[in-house]
Amino acid sequence: MKTYEIPNEIELANTLEQKLELLKQIGRSFSVFRIDCGSCNGCEIEIFAAITPLWDPERFGFKLVANPRHADILLCTGPVTRQMYYPLLRAYEATPDPKIVVALGACGVTGGIFYDAYSVLSGIDKIIPVDAYIPGCPPHPASIIYGLTTALGVLEQKLQKVSFEEEGDLPPLVEDSVLGNTLFERDLLVQAKRLMSYVFGRKLFDKYIKALVQSGNTKDPKATKVSITEAIQTEEDPRYAECMGILHNEIYTQYVLCEEEDKIDLHRVIWGAK
Amino acid sequence: MMKLLDISKKYGEITHKYPFEPYKVSDNFRGKPAYIFDLCIGCAACGIACPSNAITVQFNDDKSKLVWEFDCGRCIFCGRCDEVCPTGAIKLSEEFELAVKFDKSALIQRGELDTQYCTTCNKPFSAKRLVKYSFECLSKANVSEKRLEEAKNYLCMCPTCKKTATVATFTSGKEMVIE
Numbered sequence: 001m002k003t004y005e006i007p008n009e010i011e012l013a014n015t016l017e018q019k020l021e022l023l024k025q026i027g028r029s030f031s032v033f034r035i036d037c038g039s040c041n042g043c044e045i046e047i048f049a050a051i052t053p054l055w056d057p058e059r060f061g062f063k064l065v066a067n068p069r070h071a072d073i074l075l076c077t078g079p080v081t082r083q084m085y086y087p088l089l090r091a092y093e094a095t096p097d098p099k100i101v102v103a104l105g106a107c108g109v110t111g112g113i114f115y116d117a118y119s120v121l122s123g124i125d126k127i128i129p130v131d132a133y134i135p136g137c138p139p140h141p142a143s144i145i146y147g148l149t150t151a152l153g154v155l156e157q158k159l160q161k162v163s164f165e166e167e168g169d170l171p172p173l174v175e176d177s178v179l180g181n182t183l184f185e186r187d188l189l190v191q192a193k194r195l196m197s198y199v200f201g202r203k204l205f206d207k208y209i210k211a212l213v214q215s216g217n218t219k220d221p222k223a224t225k226v227s228i229t230e231a232i233q234t235e236e237d238p239r240y241a242e243c244m245g246i247l248h249n250e251i252y253t254q255y256v257l258c259e260e261e262d263k264i265d266l267h268r269v270i271w272g273a274k
Numbered sequence: 275m276m277k278l279l280d281i282s283k284k285y286g287e288i289t290h291k292y293p294f295e296p297y298k299v300s301d302n303f304r305g306k307p308a309y310i311f312d313l314c315i316g317c318a319a320c321g322i323a324c325p326s327n328a329i330t331v332q333f334n335d336d337k338s339k340l341v342w343e344f345d346c347g348r349c350i351f352c353g354r355c356d357e358v359c360p361t362g363a364i365k366l367s368e369e370f371e372l373a374v375k376f377d378k379s380a381l382i383q384r385g386e387l388d389t390q391y392c393t394t395c396n397k398p399f400s401a402k403r404l405v406k407y408s409f410e411c412l413s414k415a416n417v418s419e420k421r422l423e424e425a426k427n428y429l430c431m432c433p434t435c436k437k438t439a440t441v442a443t444f445t446s447g448k449e450m451v452i453e
């Protein structure tokens with residue numbers, strides 16, 4: 001649905017050639033006007049992080065201005081709420097021609113997490129023509145700098161549309177279980193993720209399995225207790241150490257017959273933490 | 275004024291050289307989800323987990339392919355797809371240089387998977403790879419030969435036919451493998 005017809009004179013003054021010509025001219029000094037079209041302010045915080053001395057975009061002439069009439073580039077954030085629709089259009093029309101419009105953040109590019117909310121138009125390009133898209137929620141200051149320098153032609157664009165159409169062979173995905181029962185691995189991974197979230201949970205799972213295999217006989221509760229305790233003692237990070245003990249006590253004992261004394265004592269002093 | 279110079283001397287030059295030198299992001303940075311097509315089985319777990327529907331998994335028009343599509347412009351880098359993917363086909367990478375010029379379709383990644391048709395009613399219901407993967411899981415999970423043989427049949431049936439077939443075997447008094 002098109003809600004806004006671009007006036008003829010603006011359209012004529014904003015052809016691709018004219019924009020490229022402008023980009024050539026403003027190469028080392030350009031003014032940016034920032035419009036917040038209903039963003040959650042995450043993007044704004046990152047824009048201001050990007051103009052701190054840590055990133056210092058004035059190295060290549062980036063300058064925020066307070067008035068669209070002084071701007072070369074419009075930096076639009078947010079999914080365009082109904083309230084911000086007219087202010088966006090006024091800023092767009094007030095900017096001198098030719099103008100470059102940059103959509104910043106997942107919201108600006110497509111509506112992001114708010115794309116199907118009732119009060120938004122989801123994306124700057126639904127209303128006005130956009131020249132550069134910077135995805136991210138919010139984009140890292142480096143991504144913003146990259147986006148602007150790409151728009152200016154200093155750096156090359158890296159992403160291209162990727163489409164896989166032919167299926168190759170599926171590599172073998174399921175590994176043999178160390179206990180001869182894949183349910184053990186399943187429960188172990190679920191518990192590991194519950195304890196330490198998915199990124200660290202996977203690392204915990206790998207560490208635990210490695211220690212278990214090192215015991216020589218994974219089905220012998222005495223041998224595994226020794227090797228897991230050893231792994232706990234050598235582990236630098238106390239979180240992994242304790243969670244390995246918890247995994248052993250909670251999951252391993254369900255799959256291998258264990259006495260009470262085969263469980264690992266989780267009290268830190270006993271396994272000799274540094 | 276002198277004080278200011280002292281301070282700046284103390285801290286030295288802290289401006290990152292980026293973009294003239296590569297920038298190293300910090301550990302566990304959540305960048306663009308990298309998709310490994312060869313590992314994807316088309317289970318659509320990521321599509322369900324994705325809070326902003328950046329990933330969609332649906333049949334194409336003539337239902338000959340199951341199309342997995344990811345729109346980087348809508349992704350909020352939450353990592354839920356990474357969390358749920360059973361095969362590690364989608365993992366957050368450290369890539370942060372994502373901006374594109376003029377053409378938004380450069381943000382899209384897609385993969386087309388072969389469709390599995392139901393052996394009974396010929397309705398498309400899943401991806402071939404998903405069926406293969408499920409069978410691989412079962413074959414490593416200590417189930418008996420007979421049950422595995424049974425699984426080979428019912429894995430290739432759509433949910434409706436599976437239900438009918440189960441009811442039919444129950445009512446006709448055929449032997450079922452129950453463990």
Ligand code: SF4
Pocket residue numbers: 038039040041042043077078079104105106107108112113136137138139
């Ligand atoms: S892209 Fe993310 S951070 Fe930026 S405005 Fe939208 S929700 Fe906020």
Ligand code: SF4
Pocket residue numbers: 307320323324325326327328329348349350351352353354355356
């Ligand atoms: S990181 Fe989050 S928003 Fe992005 S594709 Fe994965 S689940 Fe969706």
Ligand code: SF4
Pocket residue numbers: 313314315316317318319320321331342358359360361362363364
């Ligand atoms: S295998 Fe992973 S990437 Fe493929 S559809 Fe399933 S969850 Fe998504």
